[in-house]
Structure formats: structure tokens, C-alpha cells
Amino acid sequence: MAGIVSLTPPKEQVVHVVDSAMTPMSNCLVRAGTQAPYVIYALPDDMDDKTIIVGGVLEASRIFAPLIEILDASGQVLKTFQPEDYYYRGPVYSVQFRPQFGQRYLLVTADTTLVGQSYDSIQVGVNTSYVSTGLYTSAINTGVESRSSRTFSYEGVVRVMLNDTDIKEGT
Amino acid sequence: MIKKMLAAAAAMTVAACASPYVATPYDRASAQVSSIAMVDDALPEKPIAYEVASMGSNFGLIGALVDAGIQAERQNAVHNALQTIDFDAESRMEARLAQELAIHGYTVSRTPDRTREKREFLTVYPEAGGASSYLDVVVSNYGYVSSGFGQPFRPHVDAKVKLVRVSDGAKLMENIIVSNPVGQVQGVVTLPPNPNYAFKNRSELLENPERLAAGIEDALNQVADTAARLLQ
Numbered sequence: 001m002a003g004i005v006s007l008t009p010p011k012e013q014v015v016h017v018v019d020s021a022m023t024p025m026s027n028c029l030v031r032a033g034t035q036a037p038y039v040i041y042a043l044p045d046d047m048d049d050k051t052i053i054v055g056g057v058l059e060a061s062r063i064f065a066p067l068i069e070i071l072d073a074s075g076q077v078l079k080t081f082q083p084e085d086y087y088y089r090g091p092v093y094s095v096q097f098r099p100q101f102g103q104r105y106l107l108v109t110a111d112t113t114l115v116g117q118s119y120d121s122i123q124v125g126v127n128t129s130y131v132s133t134g135l136y137t138s139a140i141n142t143g144v145e146s147r148s149s150r151t152f153s154y155e156g157v158v159r160v161m162l163n164d165t166d167i168k169e170g171t
Numbered sequence: 172m173i174k175k176m177l178a179a180a181a182a183m184t185v186a187a188c189a190s191p192y193v194a195t196p197y198d199r200a201s202a203q204v205s206s207i208a209m210v211d212d213a214l215p216e217k218p219i220a221y222e223v224a225s226m227g228s229n230f231g232l233i234g235a236l237v238d239a240g241i242q243a244e245r246q247n248a249v250h251n252a253l254q255t256i257d258f259d260a261e262s263r264m265e266a267r268l269a270q271e272l273a274i275h276g277y278t279v280s281r282t283p284d285r286t287r288e289k290r291e292f293l294t295v296y297p298e299a300g301g302a303s304s305y306l307d308v309v310v311s312n313y314g315y316v317s318s319g320f321g322q323p324f325r326p327h328v329d330a331k332v333k334l335v336r337v338s339d340g341a342k343l344m345e346n347i348i349v350s351n352p353v354g355q356v357q358g359v360v361t362l363p364p365n366p367n368y369a370f371k372n373r374s375e376l377l378e379n380p381e382r383l384a385a386g387i388e389d390a391l392n393q394v395a396d397t398a399a400r401l402l403q
Binding site: 014015051053084087088089090091096097098120121122123124125126127138139140141142143144161163165 | 195198223224228231316318320322323325351352353354356357359363366397400
């Protein structure tokens with residue numbers, strides 16, 4: 001396995017975000033006769049007060065279909081997240097965990113059983129525009145809705161968000 | 172209300188440069204929890220029926236005052252319509268949550284009836300009745316939300332859940348679950364609205380109380396199911 005991506009931020013910060021594009025050029029993992037792109041992340045040495053969210057980003061028409069596993073220092077699988085562990089957390093279809101002692105790497109590959117499935121959703125929000133009368137400017141809020149249908153894919157973006165609830169500690 | 176909803180959405184949206192919401196994931200193996208006492212008073216008294224970017228809210232103080240009256244009147248009308256069919260949202264949600272927790276292998280009990288002073292987690296918990304943990308569910312808002320003038324009303328639930336160990340008060344899990352959020356939220360479990368429940372306007376909301384209640388119950392069930400899943 002090649003190209004391990006470090007999750008250790010340059011300095012302690014509240015949230016450290018790492019995005020990885022999964023493309024046809026990504027490294028490929030072959031297991032049980034099935035090929036899938038993958039990326040490996042090295043968990044930070046200092047795991048205290050860290051919480052990790054990792055998954056596929058909701059893009060305009062696709063979501064990378066994540067299959068997420070935690071490995072030890074020798075690359076052995078310690079934990080495989082099950083389908084019921086995944087949630088839509090805002091713009092990321094993801095799992096969330098706190099790294100434990102002995103856990104060293106995060107392997108993200110494609111869940112071939114999820115690829116091709118669709119996720120239909122409705123998003124509501126408010127747009128704000130500004131109108132100037134010359135004397136003053138006022139904000140006009142307008143309600144908006146959009147429907148989207150996204151397909152789980154072998155390609156897309158994997159996002160890791162490393163949250164640190166105590167950045168006063170050393171690195 | 173509009174300021175509160177937009178501020179909540181904005182706080183979670185721009186959180187990357189401030190303090191993002193960070194949930195506490197549950198680790199069942201280390202938590203060693205087998206029994207849960209569900210804390211009473213999960214829901215506020217009345218559902219909302221709120222138009223976020225309403226026409227009136229865009230016209231200064233006078234508009235805001237008129238708007239507040241329209242919003243309150245709509246909320247009361249929805250509340251009264253639900254009362255005509257004796258719809259008790261809290262009992263339904265608590266029953267669903269208890270059922271789902273039992274499916275996940277927990278022994279479930281309930282703490283004595285007590286009204287919350289605020290829509291916040293309790294700081295002091297009542298007698299657990301032998302349970303090893305408390306599940307504190309606080310629904311801030313439930314009911315219907317329209318994003319603005321001309322947009323349909325859809326079911327909405329905004330809840331936070333926390334599991335606390337009885338013996339030492341340790342927080343074992345905490346999450347926010349939002350069904351049909353207004354705007355994009357980070358770090359929070361989000362559930363899209365069920366497209367089967369959409370009401371064009373106030374008249375359509377009030378037309379059929381059974382359907383009005385069904386939309387709310389459906390959203391509350393999704394939140395209850397998600398809360399239980401977070402503890403599996």
C-alpha cells in the first residue's frame with residue numbers, strides 16, 4: 001500500500017480537514033477478487049481529545065461510497081464500520097469515532113455494494129440579497145428549496161475532519 | 172425565531188473558523204451500559220408552524236411585529252388542530268424510542284414526570300430507579316417549517332441527545348439530530364424531510380389533522396430511530 005496521508009496537522013487546531021480525490025488514477029486495492037480505489041491515512045500520534053469524522057462528500061450528483069476500516073501498526077484490520085454506523089452529517093456521508101490506543105491507520109476504500117445506489121433529498125435554506133435605495137441598504141431573505149439525487153460512486157472526494165477539543169495541549 | 176434558526180444554522184455552517192460542534196460518539200463495548208432511564212419531558216408543549224424567511228420579516232420592525240402575530244396564530248391553529256385528534260407527540264416519540272432501544276438490547280425505564288425549566292440537558296438527574304444510564308433527549312423544536320414565502324411547509328425536528336452514566340455522571344454519547352435542517356449544518360446528524368409530507372400553505376396544513384399529525388410523527392420517529400441507532 002502506497003501514499004499514506006498524514007492526519008497530523010502542522011499545529012494543533014480546532015478542526016483539521018483533509019480532502020482526498022478518488023479518481024480512476026487512484027491506487028487500487030484488490031480484495032476477494034474485487035478492485036476498489038483506496039486511500040490510507042496515518043492517525044496522529046497524539047490522539048487525546050481527538051474526534052474524527054470520515055466519509056464521502058455530497059457532491060452535485062455523486063457521493064464517494066465509503067468503506068472505512070481502522071488498522072493497527074502492522075496493517076491488520078481492527079475495526080470495520082458497518083452500514084448502520086454511517087450517517088449524513090451535513091455535507092459528508094460519514095462515520096465518527098475517537099481513535100484508541102493501538103489504532104494507527106485509517107483505510108478508506110469503496111463499498112462495492114453501495115456503488116450505484118442513489119440518495120434523494122430535499123434541501124431547504126434561506127438566500128439573502130441586499131437592496132440599496134441610495135440612503136440605506138436592506139437585507140431581503142428569501143426561502144429556497146432544491147431537490148437532488150446523488151449516486152454512490154467509485155469516484156468522488158473523501159473528507160476527514162479531525163476535531164480537537166483541547167488545543168492547549170502539546171502537539 | 173427567524174434570528175434563532177438562522178443563527179443556529181450559521182453557527183454550525185461557519186463553524187470551521189470558530190468552534191465546530193463536536194459530537195461524542197458512543198463506544199458500547201467500553202461503556203458497559205445495559206439499562207437506560209429515559210428522562211421525561213423530551214418535547215416542548217407546542218409544535219411550531221414556522222415560515223423562516225417570511226414576507227413580513229423583511230419589512231423592518233413593523234413587519235416583524237405583524238409577522239410575529241401571523242406566526243403565533245398559525246402555530247396556535249396547528250396546535251389546536253392536533254388537539255382535535257388528541258395527538259400526543261411526546262408520548263408517541265418516547266414510546267418509539269423505548270421500543271427501538273429495547274430492540275438494540277437495552278432494558279428501558281423512565282424517570283418520574285418532571286417539566287424542564289429550559290429546553291436544555293438536565294444538570295441534575297432524578298432517581299434512576301436502578302438503571303445504569305440516563306438518556307436525555309431534548310427536542311428544541313418540532314412541527315413544520317417553510318423556508319419562506321411560497322415554499323411548502325415540511326416536517327422539522329431539532330433534537331439533541333445525551334447518554335450519561337449514573338454512577339459517575341460521565342458523558343457516554345452526545346449528538347444533535349436535525350430532521351429537515353434550514354441550511355447546511357456541519358458535524359450534526361441530518362435527516363432529509365420525507366417528501367410525502369408537504370403542505371402548500373396554512374390552509375392545507377389545517378385541512379386534515381390526521382395527515383398533519385402523521386407528518387410530525389414520521390419525523391419524530393426518524394429522530395427516535397436515529398437516537399437509538401447511535402447507541403447500538
